[in-house]
Amino acid sequence: MPTTLPPALPAERPLVSVDLAIFTVRADRLHVLLVRRPADASEPFPHQWALPGGFIQVGRDQTLEDCARRKLLEKTGIDSPYLEQVGAVGSATRDPRGWSVTHVYFALIPSDDVVLQPGANASEAQWHPLIEQAVTESLAFDHAQLLSQAIERLHAKVEYTSLPAFLCPEPFTLPELQRSYEIVLDRAVEKSAFRKRIFAQAFLEETGETRITGKRPAALYRLRYRDRPAYFPRTFSPRS
Amino acid sequence: MPTTLPPALPAERPLVSVDLAIFTVRADRLHVLLVRRPADASEPFPHQWALPGGFIQVGRDQTLEDCARRKLLEKTGIDSPYLEQVGAVGSATRDPRGWSVTHVYFALIPSDDVVLQPGANASEAQWHPLIEQAVTESLAFDHAQLLSQAIERLHAKVEYTSLPAFLCPEPFTLPELQRSYEIVLDRAVEKSAFRKRIFAQAFLEETGETRITGKRPAALYRLRYRDRPAYFPRTFSPRS
DNA sequence: AATATAAGTGGTACTGTGCAACCTAACAAG
DNA sequence: CTTGTTAGGTTGCACAGTACCACTTATATT
Numbered sequence: 001m002p003t004t005l006p007p008a009l010p011a012e013r014p015l016v017s018v019d020l021a022i023f024t025v026r027a028d029r030l031h032v033l034l035v036r037r038p039a040d041a042s043e044p045f046p047h048q049w050a051l052p053g054g055f056i057q058v059g060r061d062q063t064l065e066d067c068a069r070r071k072l073l074e075k076t077g078i079d080s081p082y083l084e085q086v087g088a089v090g091s092a093t094r095d096p097r098g099w100s101v102t103h104v105y106f107a108l109i110p111s112d113d114v115v116l117q118p119g120a121n122a123s124e125a126q127w128h129p130l131i132e133q134a135v136t137e138s139l140a141f142d143h144a145q146l147l148s149q150a151i152e153r154l155h156a157k158v159e160y161t162s163l164p165a166f167l168c169p170e171p172f173t174l175p176e177l178q179r180s181y182e183i184v185l186d187r188a189v190e191k192s193a194f195r196k197r198i199f200a201q202a203f204l205e206e207t208g209e210t211r212i213t214g215k216r217p218a219a220l221y222r223l224r225y226r227d228r229p230a231y232f233p234r235t236f237s238p239r240s
Numbered sequence: 241m242p243t244t245l246p247p248a249l250p251a252e253r254p255l256v257s258v259d260l261a262i263f264t265v266r267a268d269r270l271h272v273l274l275v276r277r278p279a280d281a282s283e284p285f286p287h288q289w290a291l292p293g294g295f296i297q298v299g300r301d302q303t304l305e306d307c308a309r310r311k312l313l314e315k316t317g318i319d320s321p322y323l324e325q326v327g328a329v330g331s332a333t334r335d336p337r338g339w340s341v342t343h344v345y346f347a348l349i350p351s352d353d354v355v356l357q358p359g360a361n362a363s364e365a366q367w368h369p370l371i372e373q374a375v376t377e378s379l380a381f382d383h384a385q386l387l388s389q390a391i392e393r394l395h396a397k398v399e400y401t402s403l404p405a406f407l408c409p410e411p412f413t414l415p416e417l418q419r420s421y422e423i424v425l426d427r428a429v430e431k432s433a434f435r436k437r438i439f440a441q442a443f444l445e446e447t448g449e450t451r452i453t454g455k456r457p458a459a460l461y462r463l464r465y466r467d468r469p470a471y472f473p474r475t476f477s478p479r480s
Numbered sequence: 481a482a483t484a485t486a487a488g489t490g491g492t493a494c495t496g497t498g499c500a501a502c503c504t505a506a507c508a509a510g
Numbered sequence: 511c512t513t514g515t516t517a518g519g520t521t522g523c524a525c526a527g528t529a530c531c532a533c534t535t536a537t538a539t540t
Binding site: 173174175191192195213214215216217218219 | 515516517518519520521
């Protein structure tokens with residue numbers, strides 16, 4: 001018999017929270033939503049910019065994702081954006097109030113839908129372009145690192161999914177979608193190869209309408225599935 | 241001023257745990273390590289098979305990953321396998337003892353290194369082939385779902401990383417590595433294309449030695465980096 | 481020495497991408 | 511009405527990487 005049997009339940013429990021990296025495209029730039037920490041000096045990191053988020057409310061949130069959706073709704077008024085868990089970070093030191101673990105989600109919302117809610121707790125919320133490294137690298141807690149993880153995930157998945165489509169207000173044209181890819185990837189994309197690749201997966205529906213923007217009209221599309229992205233083919237000797 | 245200001249700290253905190261899907265290859269099959277829940281009827285899911293894991297010990301684990309490594313060391317005696325976080329699942333109902341959130345990691349260990357530790361708390365640990373769906377689909381808690389997530393991640397990443405190399409005892413031959421891919425992918429892989437793809441990334445070091453296994457000797461390799469996999473190239477119009 | 485077998489190499493067909501030229505539908509200027 | 515301009519959309523060719531298959535090489539066995 002071991003000298004110290006592990007207790008059935010731990011005496012002390014960590015703080016559990018959710019943090020959100022909410023992305024949108026404004027003025028041809030990728031933006032992330034940040035909120036100011038309360039100015040109250042009794043709170044950690046007063047008045048600094050941070051990712052929106054908060055503690056799990058055991059009596060209110062049924063699941064982790066519920067909590068993330070609740071936060072998202074509170075801040076933006078959006079109730080069904082694309083939402084994906086990035087990962088969890090937990091340590092004894094990341095929050096001065098004690099051992100804590102947070103769960104990072106990223107959300108993609110079309111710029112049109114953005115209606116910033118006048119914070120329930122009077123907190124200031126603002127869109128910041130990712131270009132502003134002075135801001136995004138000096139966030140409260142370890143949020144700069146969390147944001148980096150979210151961006152890294154987004155960058156990686158854009159290469160082989162239709163994620164940027166969730167940033168486009170529907171209906172959208174193909175050049176608009178391409179621009180969305182270019183903004184997220186931060187590099188130019190070949191028009192012809194892009195079209196072939198997009199149409200190789202059948203995740204777009206033609207609306208039949210066109211958008212007249214001065215020159216030749218562009219065909220309008222909408223997503224066939226609002227809840228999940230399309231995946232472009234990988235390659236590892238897939239037997240034909 | 242809102243009627244209910246959110247409390248600075250939550251009154252009630254969830255249970256926080258880590259669960260591990262530890263994979264290895266035995267007898268040409270992918271296996272996962274499972275442990276039996278204590279027979280004590282006061283515990284949830286007594287005597288059922290479950291993923292190894294446990295609650296965070298706030299006084300002992302500095303980080304989430306520390307906790308995962310500690311569990312891994314306790315069960316297998318391995319202290320530096322490949323370890324990757326899959327994600328977190330939290331809900332009010334997944335543990336009868338209350339709101340809980342668990343963090344799923346998967347680990348890959350070479351079959352040679354496997355030394356099952358006679359459980360510190362006398363719990364029975366055993367390797368189970370993933371073929372045994374009767375077992376892997378009837379685990380305690382939501383562990384069947386957690387295991388599925390881990391397998392799904394593994395399956396996905398094998399397509400574009402060198403992960404199966406972490407399942408091979410070093411040094412290994414190229415055909416052995418190929419077999420490792422085939423076991424994880426559960427399909428045949430083309431020899432010639434495989435070699436070209438592997439050598440296109442420079443993550444293997446030739447030992448200079450060869451393994452004589454009856455027929456023509458095979459060159460032996462070891463990993464250049466033990467801590468991270470190699471990534472095979474993606475494709476999205478990377479401007480040349 | 482002949483044979484069997486697994487390791488390793490080379491070559492061709494095919495497919496998807498990169499690139500660039502071209503066609504097309506609208507508007508605007510004269 | 512004609513012509514030029516511009517952005518959307520299409521076509522075709524060169525190239526690179528893969529699938530497939532045939533071939534060579536090194537060892538053990540008979």
